[in-house]
């Protein structure tokens with residue numbers, strides 16, 4: 001039975017109403033990403049950064065998983081019953097895969113509904129607004145920040161992801177522009193081992209030429225269709 005690694009990006013959640021990063025003229029929800037998604041931006045203007053993520057959190061509360069999230073959750077379950085594995089590696093900070101019922105998920109860029117304390121390093125589930133004055137529930141310091149990996153910070157779970165890529169029989173990339181490393185390099189790692197790689201995206205990504213197969217269209221259409229085909233073939 002096969003082992004699958006499925007990488008996803010903002011395109012997976014686009015049809016749930018969550019904005020992608022590079023489809024709107026370089027702005028992300030009206031902001032320059034460098035002004036809101038870097039440690040330097042947080043040091044310079046923490047109120048702006050907290051407000052920006054408060055809006056993202058509120059937006060996510062109103063969003064729902066789409067057909068692509070649901071198809072991936074179903075795929076994970078069906079493959080598990082047949083003795084295979086599916087690892088869902090996502091660059092997305094939303095929880096729509098979880099809400100669709102998926103379990104084996106690694107959020108390499110962090111999670112919007114989590115915050116962390118820069119003093120005591122505790123993490124907390126957090127769905128409401130956060131301000132620079134909010135005290136840490138553990139140590140009471142006013143040192144809370146979104147548990148998001150910002151530009152210039154180290155993505156999470158890299159060792160686990162690399163281990164999974166080493167034993168993957170198929171690597172699938174969904175809804176990502178292939179422009180942010182290290183995620184954009186996973187296809188190279190998989191190809192170096194001779195692993196088949198499939199791209200599912202609205203349009204060719206920056207590294208589409210590295211994939212053995214490409215399927216283009218909205219994720220809500222092409223992901224459920226790919227899942228049905230793959231399940232039929234095993």
Ligand code: OAD
Pocket residue numbers: 008009010011012014015020021022023033037091092109149150151174175176177178179180200201202203204205217218219220
């Ligand atoms: P991007 O915004 O760079 O790319 C989104 C991709 O999804 C593009 O290639 C679109 O063509 C595609 N797309 C848009 N709508 C789609 C749809 N309905 N169905 C399928 N595909 C669709 O987003 P990411 O590749 O996720 O990092 O960006 C990677 C990282 O860059 C993000 O995680 C974030 C950002 O900076 C951090 O915040 C650290």
